[in-house]
Amino acid sequence: MLIFEELREEFSDQVWLQISANDWQTASLSVQNASNQFAKYNAGLNRLVANKLMPWFQEEYDVEAKLWPSAEELPTIWEFVNGTALMLDNTRVAIVPSENIDIEELRVPQEWIDIPDWVANYYIAVQVNREDNWLRVWGYATHEQLKTNGDYDPFTQTYALERADVIEDLEVMWVARSLCPNETVKVHPLPSLLSHQVKSLLSQLSQPFPYSPRLEVEFSQWAALLSDSSTRKQLYELRSPHSKVAEVATSITAAFEKSLKKLLVRLSDLKEKVVTGEWQTIDQFIASVNQAELAWQFRQSDRDVISPSLRPETIHDLIDQIYHSTNEHQRKQAAERLADVRDQKEEVIEALVYLIRDTDNEETRWTAAESLWAIDPGNPVADIRMIKDLGMLLLNYPVALMAAMLEKANQKIAVLLRVYPLRNQRYLPSGLQLNVLDEKGNQVPQLEAEAREQDDYIQLKFTGDRLEQFSVRVALGEAEIIEYFVI
Amino acid sequence: MLKRSLIEKYSAFGQVKQDSNGLPIITEWEQLPRLRRSMERMTESQPGVGQDYWDLFLLKKALEQPTNQSTNRPTEILSSAHIMARLEESCLFVVRKICQDFVYLKISPEECFYLARAEAANPRKLFKSFDFHRGCKITTYVKRPLRNFLLEKVRIGHSLIKYRPPGLLKNISLTHLKDIFKTTGVKNGFTYILARECFVEICCSDGVQQIPWPLDNRQLETIAQRYQSRLEAIAKSDNSPGKEYLPLTGKQIQEVLTELNQLIRDSFKIRHISRDNHSRDNNSECYSQLNYEQILPDDDNYDEEKQIIQRERQAVESILSDAFSKLSQPIQNMMILVHGLGFGQGEIPTVLGFRNQSEVSKELKKQRQQLLKTLVTALPQQLEIDEPIQLTSEQVSQGQKEIKEWLKKYSQKLYSSILADRPLNFIKNARQQKHNQVKSFLVKCLRSEIEINMDISLLDVTLTKPSIKKGLTVNELIEQRLTDFVETCLSENPTFFFNKQEETYNAHF
Numbered sequence: 002m003l004i005f006e007e008l009r010e011e012f013s014d015q016v017w018l019q020i021s022a023n024d025w026q027t028a029s030l031s032v033q034n035a036s037n038q039f040a041k042y043n044a045g046l047n048r049l050v051a052n053k054l055m056p057w058f059q060e061e062y063d064v065e066a067k068l069w070p071s072a073e074e075l076p077t078i079w080e081f082v083n084g085t086a087l088m089l090d091n092t093r094v095a096i097v098p099s100e101n102i103d104i105e106e107l108r109v110p111q112e113w114i115d116i117p118d119w120v121a122n123y124y125i126a127v128q129v130n131r132e133d134n135w136l137r138v139w140g141y142a143t144h145e146q147l148k149t150n151g152d153y154d155p156f157t158q159t160y161a162l163e164r165a166d167v168i169e170d171l172e173v174m175w176v177a178r179s180l181c182p183n184e185t186v187k188v189h190p191l192p193s194l195l196s197h198q199v200k201s202l203l204s205q206l207s208q209p210f211p212y213s214p215r216l217e218v219e220f221s222q223w224a225a226l227l228s229d230s231s232t233r234k235q236l237y238e239l240r241s242p243h244s245k246v247a248e249v250a251t252s253i254t255a256a257f258e259k260s261l262k263k264l265l266v267r268l269s270d271l272k273e274k275v276v277t278g279e280w281q282t283i284d285q286f287i288a289s290v291n292q293a294e295l296a297w298q299f300r301q302s303d304r305d306v307i308s309p310s311l312r313p314e315t316i317h318d319l320i321d322q323i324y325h326s327t328n329e330h331q332r333k334q335a336a337e338r339l340a341d342v343r344d345q346k347e348e349v350i351e352a353l354v355y356l357i358r359d360t361d362n363e364e365t366r367w368t369a370a371e372s373l374w375a376i377d378p379g380n381p382v383a384d385i386r387m388i389k390d391l392g393m394l395l396l397n398y399p400v401a402l403m404a405a406m407l408e409k410a411n412q413k414i415a416v417l418l419r420v421y422p423l424r425n426q427r428y429l430p431s432g433l434q435l436n437v438l439d440e441k442g443n444q445v446p447q448l449e450a451e452a453r454e455q456d457d458y459i460q461l462k463f464t465g466d467r468l469e470q471f472s473v474r475v476a477l478g479e480a481e482i483i484e485y486f487v488i
Numbered sequence: 489m490l491k492r493s494l495i496e497k498y499s500a501f502g503q504v505k506q507d508s509n510g511l512p513i514i515t516e517w518e519q520l521p522r523l524r525r526s527m528e529r530m531t532e533s534q535p536g537v538g539q540d541y542w543d544l545f546l547l548k549k550a551l552e553q554p555t556n557q558s559t560n561r562p563t564e565i566l567s568s569a570h571i572m573a574r575l576e577e578s579c580l581f582v583v584r585k586i587c588q589d590f591v592y593l594k595i596s597p598e599e600c601f602y603l604a605r606a607e608a609a610n611p612r613k614l615f616k617s618f619d620f621h622r623g624c625k626i627t628t629y630v631k632r633p634l635r636n637f638l639l640e641k642v643r644i645g646h647s648l649i650k651y652r653p654p655g656l657l658k659n660i661s662l663t664h665l666k667d668i669f670k671t672t673g674v675k676n677g678f679t680y681i682l683a684r685e686c687f688v689e690i691c692c693s694d695g696v697q698q699i700p701w702p703l704d705n706r707q708l709e710t711i712a713q714r715y716q717s718r719l720e721a722i723a724k725s726d727n728s729p730g731k732e733y734l735p736l737t738g739k740q741i742q743e744v745l746t747e748l749n750q751l752i753r754d755s756f757k758i759r760h761i762s763r764d765n766h767s768r769d770n771n772s773e774c775y776s777q778l779n780y781e782q783i784l785p786d787d788d789n790y791d792e793e794k795q796i797i798q799r800e801r802q803a804v805e806s807i808l809s810d811a812f813s814k815l816s817q818p819i820q821n822m823m824i825l826v827h828g829l830g831f832g833q834g835e836i837p838t839v840l841g842f843r844n845q846s847e848v849s850k851e852l853k854k855q856r857q858q859l860l861k862t863l864v865t866a867l868p869q870q871l872e873i874d875e876p877i878q879l880t881s882e883q884v885s886q887g888q889k890e891i892k893e894w895l896k897k898y899s900q901k902l903y904s905s906i907l908a909d910r911p912l913n914f915i916k917n918a919r920q921q922k923h924n925q926v927k928s929f930l931v932k933c934l935r936s937e938i939e940i941n942m943d944i945s946l947l948d949v950t951l952t953k954p955s956i957k958k959g960l961t962v963n964e965l966i967e968q969r970l971t972d973f974v975e976t977c978l979s980e981n982p983t984f985f986f987n988k989q990e991e992t993y994n995a996h997f
Contacts, residue, residue: 003590003639003642003643003646007590008639008643010832011635011636011639012636012639037693038693039689039693042693060846061849061850061853099661100658100659101659101660101661101664102644102647102648102651102656102659102660103640103644103660103661103664104640104661105661105663105664105667106661106662106663106664108661108662108663123881130647132647132650133647141881142881143880143881145880146881146882154662155725156681156682156685156722157662157685161662161663163616163663165613165616165617166616166617168881168882168885170885170888172853172856172857172860172888173860173881173884173885173888174881175853175857176857176860176861176864176884176888177879177880177881177884177885179861180861180864180865180879180884181878181879181880181881181883181884184880184881211689211690211693212689212690212693216718216721
C-alpha cells in the first residue's frame, strides 16, 4: 500500500495536498443552492479544490489567487460546468478537478476553451481521491495545447490531452507566464441571442434535469447563453430550489392548516401551452365550469346583450382617436368602447395592438388588452393570460385569480393580477386583500388592493423585468393563499 | 545477468525469478528467432554502428505514425518488439528498485516485472515525451516514466478493491476506456461509452455509494430512455457514429455496463506479455508479411543530426555550468543533494541549516526558475539564432527537464568520479568481493566526500527525530539516499569502478 508521503515523494513534481473531513464539510456546506445532486456534487468538488489551492498559491508563490468571475458568480457556473477559474495577478488559470481513478487525460469542458470570455491561459489538472483523502495537481496545459493538439470529443463536448502531453511540473507555468505570456489561440465569437431565443432556451433548460443541461442544445447557443452572466444567473435561479420553496398557508379553519407547496408558475409558459395542473387558460377555464357559476365579469354573452352594437362611423372615430389623440384618457375610453364591436374587427384589432404597444399608461394598455381579449381572444399580443380557481379556501368564499402579461416596447413586462368571485357570487367578500410580494416575500409598496362592498373584482397592475420572481397573496381575515410566479 | 551481444540486446527476453532477498532476477535469456534474424540482417547492413544508434533508430521506427497501415504496421510492430527486448534490463532495474523501496507492495516481484514488461510493450505511450535531440539514452530515459507507470498501476490496483462497479464505471477516464477497447479489440466501444455516460448522468449525481448493483429496473429504463435520446441527438449531427447504433433495452444496458466493469478491472490486472505472447498474438500475421527491407536504416542525415544535437548539448551545458557556478555554495550544495543525490526536501534543513522544509522548497523553486529563465533566454544566443523565438510552455518545460537532468548528471559525475578514484586501493580483486561490502565501502566514501566538499556533517544532526517516511530517522533516510546513489552508479556503469584495474565486475543487477 502506498501511503500519502510515499506518493508525494515519488511524484515530487506534482503538488500533493491532504484533505480533512472538515475540508469536505466546508465545501459541501457552501453549495447548498445548487439545483440538483449533480450540481451539488460538482460545486462541492470545485469548491473543495479552490479552497485548498488558493492558500497554496499564496504560500508557495506569494500570489493572491482570486476566484473568477467572483466568488458570488462561480456557483452559477458550477451548476452546469466542471472547472474553477482563478486569477493569479493577470494570469487566468482554470482548475479542472476529476475523481477519476487514473490520470491518463486532462479533460476540459468545451465552455472553458471556446467561450471567448472564459478562455484561460492555463488549465490545471487536479485528481481528487475521496477514499484516501488527498488531491494532487498532476500537470497543466495551455489553451493553445488544448485547442490545437487536444482531442475534441463532440459527444461529451470536451477537449482532452493525454497525460504525456500535459506538462507535469507546475513550476514551469510560473516561468512561462513571463517568457511566453500569450499561449492562447483565437476562438470563434459566439452568436448573439435574440430575446425570444433566450426565453426559449431558458424555458427548455430550466427543466429539472438530474444532470447538467449543457448537452441539451447546440453548443454555440448554449455557450452564448452561458457566457452572458445575466442569462446564466437567470437560468441558475430558475433551477434553484429556493425559487420553488413552499410557503406555508395558514388558516383558522381546518382546511388552511395544511402546508401548501406551490410550484413556481412561469407566466410565459402559457404561451407555449405548457401550463398544467390548476392553472388554465381562460378558454379552458370557461369550458371547464358551469356557465351559471361564472361571475358576471366573465360572461361575454351578457356583454353582447347589454352593449349596443357600434355604428361604422363611430368605430372609425374611435380608431382615429387611438391613433391620433394626445389625450390618454380619450384613447383609453376609445379602447374600452371598441370591446363591443362586431364588425370591422381587423381594423379594430390592429388599432388595439397599436395602442398596447404605443401607450405609456398602464391603465390604457390593459383596457386595450381587455378589449382585445373580448374581440380576438387568441391574439398573440395579449395571449398570455391564465386563471386559477382558488376554490373555497378563503373562508368558503369561491374566488379565482387571473394573471396576465404583456410585452412592452422597452423589454419590460406589464403584469395584471385580478381576483374574481365565482360560483354565482356577484361580488367579492368585503375585506378580501390582494398583495404582491417580492422574491423574498416582502410586501411591494403600493401593490396592494382590498375589496369593498359590491366590488366585482379587484386588481393590481405593475411592470417587471423578464425572469423576475414575485408572489401573490390573496387573503381574507386570517386565511391566505400564496401563489408564486416568474415573469 | 546481463545481455552480452548486440543481437541479444534486441532479441532476447529474460526468465524472471525471485532471489533470496525477495528481488527479481533474470536467470536466463532466450532469443526470439524472428527478432534475432531481423537484428542480424540489420547489423549486416550497417556494420560498425553501436547500440546507441540502434536504440534511436528502432525507437523512431516504433513511434512512426503509420500513414498507410498495411505497409507501416509491420515495421512498427517489429521495431516495438526490438525495443521491448532492449528494455528488459531496464524493466528489471526499475522493478528491483521499487521492490527495495516499497516492501509492502502486496505484489510479487515477478508480477511487478510483468507489469513493467507490459508497459515496455507500448513504446508509443512510454516514449511519447522522449526528445531524440536531448541525447539521452533510451534505457536511462525510460526508468523514470516506467517507475511512474508502475507505481500508478500499483496504486490503482490497491484502490480497485474499494470500488464497487458503479464507482469504477464513473471514475475512469475516457482515454483509458478507449485504450481498453483498442487493446482488447472491442469493436462496439461507442455503445459502452454511451451507456456509461448515460449511467453516470442518471445514477451518479448523488455519489455512488447508494447505487444498487445490479441497477434496479426503474434506473435501467431511465438510462435506456436517455441512451435513446442521446442517440437521436447524435444522429442529427453529421458524421456521427450514433447513426450506426440501435437503442438498448434496460436489460441490455445492464449487460453492457457489467461487461464494461469487467473490462476495466481486467485492464489493471497483470498482463503477461512474454516473448511467447508477443510472437503468438495477433501481430504474427504482420511478422509473416514483413519485408525486412522496410526497417533497414534509410539514408537519413544521421551524422548531420548528431552534430546538431552535440552542438545543442554543448550549449546547454555551457550555459548551465556557468549559471550554476554563480550560485552560492550553500545553494549549490542543496541542489546537488536534492537533484543529484536524491535527498528529500525534508532532509535538507537538518543537514544544511535551513529553517524548515518550506524554506527549502521555496529556495529550490526560486533557483530552478532562475536557471530556467537563464537557459531558455541564453540558448538561442549561444546557438547564434538571430530570429526572435516565440517560446511555448512545452519548450520551457523541456528546458526544465534539461536542468534537472543536467543537475543530476553534474552531481553524479562529480561524486561517481570521486568514488571511482577511491576504491582503487581497496578492491584489488573485485571478483572476490561481496557486492554488499563493496557497496557499503562506497557509501562511506561518498559520505566522507560530501562532508568534505560541502563542509557539512551528515551525522551531526537530530538523530533521534523520526521521519514520517517508512518510520526511518533522518539519518537512516540519508544513508538510504547515499546507498541508492551508489547503486545507481554501479548499475548504470558496472565496469566504471574497475576499468583502471582492468577488472570486470558483474554487478549482478
